[in-house]
Amino acid sequence: MRGPSGDPAVSAGPSPRPAGSGEAGSPVRAGSIWARLPERLQPRERERCGRGDLRRVESTLLVLAFILLAVAVVNDVVRETHVNERLAADARTWRTLTHHLDYQNVSDEQDLKNFTTRDVLCGDTQPGPPDARPQVCLIMTGPILGDGRRAARGGFYEPPYRPDVAANRYACFGSAVREGLCRLPTPPGYPDAPIRGADG
Amino acid sequence: MSSAVVQPVGGAARRARPAPALSRALTYVCGGLLLAALLEVVLDASVGHTQLIPYTPDVAGWLRETGIGELLGYRVFLVALLVSTAAYGGLLALARREAISRRWAIGLVVALGVIACVGPVLLSTDVFSYIAYARMGVLHGVNPYLHGPDAIRGDPIFRYVGEDWHHTATAYGPLYTLLSYPVAWLGVLGALVAMKAVTLAASLGTLWLTWRCARTRRLDPVFAVLVVGANPLYVIYGLGGAHNDVITMLLMMAAVALTFAGRDAPAAASVVAGALVKATTAAMLPFMLLARRRWATVWGTVAALAVAAAVSYPVFGVHGLDVVAALNRDAALVSKDSFATEIAHLLGKNGVFPVDHDLLKAALVVIVAHLLWRTWRGYDWVAASGWTLLAISVTSTWLLAWYTLWSLPLSVVTRDRRLLVATLAVQALFVAHQLAPLFSPVPS
Numbered sequence: 001m002r003g004p005s006g007d008p009a010v011s012a013g014p015s016p017r018p019a020g021s022g023e024a025g026s027p028v029r030a031g032s033i034w035a036r037l038p039e040r041l042q043p044r045e046r047e048r049c050g051r052g053d054l055r056r057v058e059s060t061l062l063v064l065a066f067i068l069l070a071v072a073v074v075n076d077v078v079r080e081t082h083v084n085e086r087l088a089a090d091a092r093t094w095r096t097l098t099h100h101l102d103y104q105n106v107s108d109e110q111d112l113k114n115f116t117t118r119d120v121l122c123g124d125t126q127p128g129p130p131d132a133r134p135q136v137c138l139i140m141t142g143p144i145l146g147d148g149r150r151a152a153r154g155g156f157y158e159p160p161y162r163p164d165v166a167a168n169r170y171a172c173f174g175s176a177v178r179e180g181l182c183r184l185p186t187p188p189g190y191p192d193a194p195i196r197g198a199d200g
Numbered sequence: 201m202s203s204a205v206v207q208p209v210g211g212a213a214r215r216a217r218p219a220p221a222l223s224r225a226l227t228y229v230c231g232g233l234l235l236a237a238l239l240e241v242v243l244d245a246s247v248g249h250t251q252l253i254p255y256t257p258d259v260a261g262w263l264r265e266t267g268i269g270e271l272l273g274y275r276v277f278l279v280a281l282l283v284s285t286a287a288y289g290g291l292l293a294l295a296r297r298e299a300i301s302r303r304w305a306i307g308l309v310v311a312l313g314v315i316a317c318v319g320p321v322l323l324s325t326d327v328f329s330y331i332a333y334a335r336m337g338v339l340h341g342v343n344p345y346l347h348g349p350d351a352i353r354g355d356p357i358f359r360y361v362g363e364d365w366h367h368t369a370t371a372y373g374p375l376y377t378l379l380s381y382p383v384a385w386l387g388v389l390g391a392l393v394a395m396k397a398v399t400l401a402a403s404l405g406t407l408w409l410t411w412r413c414a415r416t417r418r419l420d421p422v423f424a425v426l427v428v429g430a431n432p433l434y435v436i437y438g439l440g441g442a443h444n445d446v447i448t449m450l451l452m453m454a455a456v457a458l459t460f461a462g463r464d465a466p467a468a469a470s471v472v473a474g475a476l477v478k479a480t481t482a483a484m485l486p487f488m489l490l491a492r493r494r495w496a497t498v499w500g501t502v503a504a505l506a507v508a509a510a511v512s513y514p515v516f517g518v519h520g521l522d523v524v525a526a527l528n529r530d531a532a533l534v535s536k537d538s539f540a541t542e543i544a545h546l547l548g549k550n551g552v553f554p555v556d557h558d559l560l561k562a563a564l565v566v567i568v569a570h571l572l573w574r575t576w577r578g579y580d581w582v583a584a585s586g587w588t589l590l591a592i593s594v595t596s597t598w599l600l601a602w603y604t605l606w607s608l609p610l611s612v613v614t615r616d617r618r619l620l621v622a623t624l625a626v627q628a629l630f631v632a633h634q635l636a637p638l639f640s641p642v643p644s
Contacts, residue, residue, distance in 0.1 A: 034493075043490070043493060043576050043577070043578075044576075044577050044578030045578060046578045047577060047578035047579055048578070058618075062618065062622060066622075066625055068543070069539050069543075069626075069629055070629060071546065072542035072543045072545070072546040073539075073629045073633050074632075075542070075545060075546045076541075076542040076545050076546070076633060077632065077633060077635055077636050077639075079545060080636035080640075081636045081639045081640045082640075084636060084640035085640045112550055112551075114550075115550055
């Protein structure tokens with residue numbers, strides 16, 4: 001295998017020789033195994049200086065790809081901004097309705113399956129480490145209202161350290177009753193009072 | 201390394217012109233803004249853990265004791281990132297037009313690198329995974345290619361490893377894993393300091409090789425070094441997070457420099473070494489083989505692979521060389537910053553589906569095939585490698601900031617300036633995608 005020279009300054013750009021000239025078109029040395037290939041398949045040390053059609057096509061595709069990516073990025077930033085505003089309103093609503101104004105660890109679950117704005121926010125019923133106490137969860141829907149909150153249509157409770165599935169939910173109220181979200185009877189001694197303002 | 205030895209092509213007249221006072225002042229302003237923004241991030245990050253800063257061993261307590269910083273929030277970070285990006289853009293524009301002092305440029309990129317590395321770990325827990333894998337192998341006798349860090353839950357490093365990676369075996373190559381083994385004996389803090397020192401050294405090596413390669417190709421080395429060393433994503437994410445991508449960039453640039461020197465076998469071995477740190481580096485090899493068409497390249501590849509197999513097999517078994525499995529596993533991951541996810545959202549889809557992975561792979565195959573053909577017909581293999589690495593990051597469903605760095609040093613040592621423009625455009629889009637918290641509060 002006989003390769004090109006290692007001079008990077010020479011091999012860095014297109015060949016200055018005109019396209020179609022014998023030398024520029026066949027840079028493979030005589031006797032090389034590549035010389036047996038048809039000219040259009042032979043390797044070259046440098047690109048021929050053609051009319052620049054290929055470069056133009058490549059550049060056009062790159063610009064189109066950039067425009068697509070840029071539109072997608074802008075769209076996603078707008079979408080994320082709206083989601084952040086919504087989730088901030090959700091957290092504000094949860095804290096107001098549960099009277100836990102200083103709680104930080106409120107988890108939110110978005111409807112990523114159907115892309116609706118229905119969110120479920122859960123937090124401890126009493127002060128403690130995250131998820132270490134019975135959880136009260138509120139279902140938020142609709143737009144952000146004038147007071148910076150969203151409408152809470154219902155909710156339910158969950159024992160601590162349990163995954164959020166129907167078998168672990170109890171004491172449903174509001175829309176959660178109609179949706180049949182709870183299957184667990186209220187465990188003895190656990191809170192179960194519907195949250196005022198979120199009871200449908 | 202005197203810049204007078206080689207006259208830069210395509211800008212010789214402009215480069216010879218000394219910078220007027222206004223341009224010089226603007227250059228200093230841009231450099232000062234880059235330093236100030238980075239200092240702000242590092243000082244704030246040293247105060248403690250936030251959503252942006254992972255729990256970190258007390259590696260930057262002396263910075264915290266200065267009492268200057270405040271906990272780093274999204275708003276301050278994003279403003280600093282935007283300021284850095286604008287200053288970087290201004291600096292590059294000035295560097296294209298006027299001669300920037302070589303000493304000043306080198307001083308700036310070295311200062312940025314040192315500041316990024318002396319602070320706490322920024323924006324990623326990956327470095328703790330590196331250390332965890334080393335400690336698994338050395339202190340616990342656990343093969344990091346078969347188990348995740350959860351196999352050493354009692355180890356002091358475990359609490360720092362990202363939750364998403366507790367069960368994940370290492371996806372890095374055996375060379376990197378072996379090289380990281382000695383840090384296991386240094387303790388957690390010592391290991392972190394060593395990792396940061398290695399990252400800084402690799403960065404300085406990368407910048408030096410970038411300078412050399414640019415000069416060899418009669419391109420402006422000052423501009424090349426500024427493009428890489430002052431890049432905000434390189435400094436804040438790459439160096440600040442002590443990512444091993446910087447080591448792969450060093451080996452990539454070593455391969456390019458060796459090829460320029462006509463040393464094909466060591467060049468191929470360097471690419472293989474890079475791939476044995478992070479598999480994506482292997483993307484350079486077919487282009488090198490096609491462009492050079494020398495047996496030395498083949499022998500270098502085979503020899504490096506043989507040495508790697510001989511060294512890593514006794515330590516890791518066959519799993520250490522099963523890079524394809526690791527790549528397939530990572531290819532299935534999806535991050536919210538990936539362009540694939542953003543396009544899916546644009547099209548009204550909830551996210552990326554398996555069929556989308558197949559479409560993206562098909563697109564990548566088409567791009568690589570086109571580049572291979574063009575390389576065969578004389579296109580610059582360094583540029584083709586850069587395009588391929590950029591295409592890998594753009595089509596990946598798991599895009600992280602430091603993945604957009606792979607093509608950066610290659611883009612400044614090739615004459616096809618479209619690669620540099622495309623790389624910077626992709627980075628600009630990445631930065632733009634981070635900005636949502638500037639327009640709305642991040643829910644806590």
